[in-house]
Amino acid sequence: MALVTRGALGGLLATTGRAAEGEKLLRTAALALERIFGAGHRETVNARLNHADSLHRLDRHADAEALLRAVMAALADTADGEGLRVLAARRKLADICFEQGRDAEAEEELRQIVAVRSRDLGAGHPETLQDRQALAAVLLRQGHTALAARQLVALVDPLDAALGRNHRDALIARSNLAYAQSQLGAEAAAKRQLRRVVAVYEEDGLVPDKLLATVRDLLGRLG
Structure with missing residues (x-):
């Protein structure tokens, strides 16, 4: 062969x-x-x-x-x-x-990746958007909630447009934005994002998974 x-x-x-x-x-x-x-x-x-x-x-x-x-x-x-x-x-x-859980190392790698992709492909290229989403997730897990929220606000709609609203990265970005907003006291905004994620699963026939369970749990806790 x-x-x-x-x-x-x-x-x-x-x-x-x-x-x-x-x-x-x-x-x-x-x-x-x-x-x-x-x-x-x-x-x-x-x-x-x-x-x-x-x-x-x-x-x-x-x-x-x-x-x-x-x-x-x-x-x-x-x-x-x-x-x-x-x-x-x-x-x-x-x-x-x-x-x-080596978040500082992941952040350093992702920052360099985003810098190169933004320079070579543009900030709105699908691959750049996916890397920016991953970077925002690392920042959020490290407790940089406000910074992550600002980045995710700028990412969720472009990700939907570039990848489709039911793409995994688009769903993760919107879920992470909701979590960040809930931590910052913007509960109404968080619930709107969470309901949009649930709607995508239901309307697009996605198989329920751990992400959806997490979204529903947070939505339930927010009331």
């Missing part, structure tokens, strides 16, 4: 509930591609990013982080030093830091 095809199959397995099989294929493909093309080659980097995803899904966070940092180091002195693959690695690293 061709190495690139093997890597593609590994990526597919990793995202369809067969992460252990996908991880093995991706690891093999990435190592072989690195031997042939070098660590900074496009195909090698793509395979290593997919491999990091599979490790993340297997909760092997330390291994995923080490691999992402190796990708960033391999690309640091190349023409892709601030390119799409570096940004992809940084975003995956920020997600791992956030999941592990």
Whole structure:
């Protein structure tokens, strides 16, 4: 099987509930591609990013982080030093830091990502908006409630327009805005945002999940 095809199959397995099989294929493909093309080659980097995803899904966070940092180091002195693959690695690293409660590290990565994407793509580009949403979530969890609320107020409608109102990031942004508003004493505004989230789930036929349960719980507490 061709190495690139093997890597593609590994990526597919990793995202369809067969992460252990996908991880093995991706690891093999990435190592072989690195031997042939070098660590900074496009195909090698793509395979290593997919491999990091599979490790993340297997909760092997330390291994995923080490691999992402190796990708960033391999690309640091190349023409892709601030390119799409570096940004992809940084975003995956920020997600791992956030999941592990390393909020200051996640914030630092996201600030740098947002700065580059805003410069290269514009502040209103869908990918920039998603990164800005993630940054606002980190700020909110660190207790920077007013700052996070200001950022989220400016994000919720553009996210709906760019991604669709039922996109996960759009729903998270509106839910986080409601939480921030509730903490700042703006309960009426918070309830309006929460009701909009509930309406999206009901009207668009979304499967109830933990986010909806959290939204309903907060709405119930606000009365």
